[in-house]
Amino acid sequence: MKNLTNYLLILAMIFIASCSNEDIDTNDSGNGTSSEDLDENGLPKIIFDIQLPTMSNDQEYIIDLARWDIPNNRTDAIKTTANLQAAIDWAHQEGYSRVILPTGEYLVGEDVNTIYQGGIEIYENTEFVFSPGAILEIDTNNKWNYCVISLKGDNIIIRDGTIKGDRDTHVFTPRENDGKTAHDEGHGICVWNKSNQVLVKNMIIHNLTGDGSLVLDANDVTFIDNTIYNNRRQGISIVGGTRIEIKDNEIHHINGTTPQFGVDIEGPGRIDEDILIHKNYFHHNTGGDIVNTSGENVYILDNIMEQGDGNTYVDGPIVSWHKTHTIIARNTITMDSGSVNGRLGYIQYSSGGDKGHNRATYVHDNVCNNCGMYMYKSADADVRRNKFLGYFVAFSDFKNVVLIDNLVTYSQEHPNLRFCWSYRFKEVTGSASGNLLEDTLEEIPLSETTTYTMQCVLDGW
Template identity: 25%
Template sequence: MKNMRKKKYRFLLPIALCLALLSFAIPYDQVVNAADINITKTGAIPNDGKLDTNAIQRAIDDVASSGGGIVDIPAGTYDVAVDTDGTALTMKSNVHIRLAEDSVIELRPNDQGIYRMFFLGDVDNVAFSGGTLVGDRSAHEGTDGEWGHGIQIYGHATNVEISRMTFKNFWGDGIEISSRDSNVPDGVKINRITADNNRRQGLSIVAGRNIQVTNSVFKNTNGTPPSAGIDLERDPPYDKRLENVTITNNVLENNEGYGLAFVYVDSHTIHASGNKIRNNKEGGVFLGNANKTTVRDNVISGNGSKIKDDATQNFGSGVFLNYSSENTIAGNDIDQNYRYGIHALNGVNDNVFKENKITNNKSEAIKLYGDANTRIIDNQISGNGNEHTGADHSLTNGSIKLEYIILAIALICLGAGAFTLKTNKRIGYGMIVFSIFMILVSGLLVTGMVDPFSTISR
């Protein structure tokens, strides 16, 4: 009976031996989690000066085909190059690119005006963290284009997170978020990144919804306009969705253009708050054809030094609004900018400037021209330039605008002229002609076509 029992289980011995040998053949980290891959396992070698594009792409593809996981990029420098379509690496859904703190992916010089190191087109559940991405602007081989990006988030990309990364020296933007036809990215979180010395923008948001940008630094953008730290700007025909965007607790500094720009946007769900916007050359915040946005509780200081080089332009202010309506500028500390604290110029209607502290700017605290129904409420104003014009003290609730004063005088003169015709036609006709002239001047002031008092804040 005992011999029969031994024979019954003897066949298990070779199976156990095979399993033991197989365990030595499979790397330990793949046994623990087969979906996580270190790029050195797919052929990448740090610091050897050779291209690692294929090895990194192979790791991304393998992780994605296994259902998702992490692509680990250890310390060192890795070289990648774009293909003929301008793409170096294509992301897949459910993949997390995890760079070590001192790992660098560097782009080989190319001559393409449009490229992206990482392309995130119509993907879902994607993350990047750690390390540095370096572009080719210092050795770029072409002169055309301005769209060479570190990461491009495109089309219906959803649930994208980027954190603790540095983007520097790209021919275009550190990061660009844009649409494919009517498909826009949805659910993008950017946190604790640094965008430094990129040529066009630190971050461009062309289309998208539910986008959060927090605790990050956007600095030293220069090379081609707009050269902003962050630019929210829809492309023609300006109909793509751009909504529910929050820009919070960031530093935007030393950019050649504006620190922050809202251009061709129209949504009450676009907010900038708690940011430090300082020492940007064209100005602090620019609202161009922007409606219903909110700029609240920011520190906006030392902006606009470019006015020293070109005083003919509308550079230099802490906040500049142009053809923009129904915006709220509230609770900001606007200090020591090179021109106005707030400048609202042409087609600027129904804006609210409320509870700002506007101090020590080189020209007037608030400059209005070509506006209607501007509400200026409870601002603290002191120490600004040209105070002898009465600028700081005339900007209170219920202030009467110059054009309306002129119109009232014209109407009085018109009535008086008509009455005088009965007794003295020459004086009567003179008063009527003068009245018509004053009505025309008032109309030009209201529409913003002339500004004969350009040195006086109204």
């Protein structure tokens, strides 16, 4: 009886294991992602929705400049700030959902404390609209931090105008405690204080000492059809954000103080997740275009990224860290020269050790002109149908890479890269099939159980 019981138990375990295996989509992915989570191209489906603001009424107030005694000729920042804020506050108290700023140039700035210069505050349930030609500009100051527009509450729209910083005239006074002069927290629009359902649309945001916009602990924030340029630190910084969409924007010429990216997802100790960055045009950004240091479920889709004439990248177009979860697909990336990493259109940095999650990084259907990609000291990557034109694909100390139907071509400018620098592997496990080097099928003997290192790597090439 005891033997029969053991036999039945073994049969039951085999049955359970076989049922479990039926639920796993092999799909050559090797990453354990269930089939219902993937679309027809093998990418994780976008399962989050970003909620847009909805106004409770259509009552509209055009700010009466004469009544409120508001200068609109770029003079008297103190008076402009106080009176414009009074008009906005009154409209909010009276229940107007749409507040319109008339045409003109408004210079704002309020001395709040030793490190912060205040601008204009917009409260919940407000659509703040710039009339054609309306410009809101921060006055020259010597503060580390400022917000030209600060959002206070939920359900806010900012649209159709220009926000300008003071980077050309800013006074970079040394900070008392350490003497530093970065002054990198001067922002155009600050979305913070746990604001929800915010839309920034059709804005020109430029010349800030910090970021075009800072998102700090906010949910359901959308940036669409904006032009963001010539800011010192970033185009958009996400420092704690859930359900963020950045779409159809042009972000360019970010330069001045690190990190200098178009979009930076970097909220240590905060939650950054469900972020969609798609159909944007990035160019001439000094640090790079998109960096994900802390985000989960981050989709980077259908963007155009160009290094730009005369621009030198520091890090490169797309950068992620190995404890993030990133889906990179259908982007067109063009590099003219290199960065500190060489001509890598995508690089995944690693601090080594535990990857921090069991989800794969997806790199599908991208075109890298004059550039390649590199991932190291991490695990789980699904890399398919990419074109790496004129550079290489490399993995080092990496577990479980799936490499399918990619194309690598030789560099015409650097013929010395041809030997050992097309598909390059050091201590890598996984699987590979259908990959081309020029017009020749490249045999890559990856194994799911045994690490593979190319002999030329062992030889020091």
